Amino acid sequence: MAMPVESRLYLFARLPDDVGAHLDVSNDIEPALPGLNLVSAARRHITITRLSDIDAPEDHAIALVRWIMATMPPLAFHVVFDDVVVSARSTLLKASQPLVGALRCQAHVLDMLRHYGVEPGRHAAPVPHVTLGYGYKDARGVRPIDGISWLVDELVLVRSWHGRTWHEELGRWRLPMTPRVAA
Numbered sequence: 001m002a003m004p005v006e007s008r009l010y011l012f013a014r015l016p017d018d019v020g021a022h023l024d025v026s027n028d029i030e031p032a033l034p035g036l037n038l039v040s041a042a043r044r045h046i047t048i049t050r051l052s053d054i055d056a057p058e059d060h061a062i063a064l065v066r067w068i069m070a071t072m073p074p075l076a077f078h079v080v081f082d083d084v085v086v087s088a089r090s091t092l093l094k095a096s097q098p099l100v101g102a103l104r105c106q107a108h109v110l111d112m113l114r115h116y117g118v119e120p121g122r123h124a125a126p127v128p129h130v131t132l133g134y135g136y137k138d139a140r141g142v143r144p145i146d147g148i149s150w151l152v153d154e155l156v157l158v159r160s161w162h163g164r165t166w167h168e169e170l171g172r173w174r175l176p177m178t179p180r181v182a183a
Contacts, residue, residue, distance in 0.1 A: 156171070
């Protein structure tokens, strides 16, 4: 009997192509990759918000996110990942310092959802990270690396088909830059 396929909604920040290419050849990251079930470069991302946890029907959540992104989107932000975290379950890129811009982006989206009467849920704002792969069985721990950074200037709304390793894109938005104050 076939297992039912579950879908989940997420607001993602995808990695730019040049960052993905850098990760593929990085001497800092390569030692952590053998033995992993790698996440393909096209699926690597930072989860900004888990929208499946909000208290609203999926169609309403999609429409609401489209409205927020079209009228009051969060601002673009920089990220710097400088740790590789290896566990028995997964290998992640994480930041040794809070990613203030990513956290502001999450808070903005969650505040806007609340403003429109939708409760985001307990797990709606995961700690920003990039999953490189799953199933590592050898040495575990945190290893500092040279920082991998980029400007996040676009968010993507996706329906993730759990177990099928497929992300259905439902919307894509450019993020405005922070306005500069004249001196």
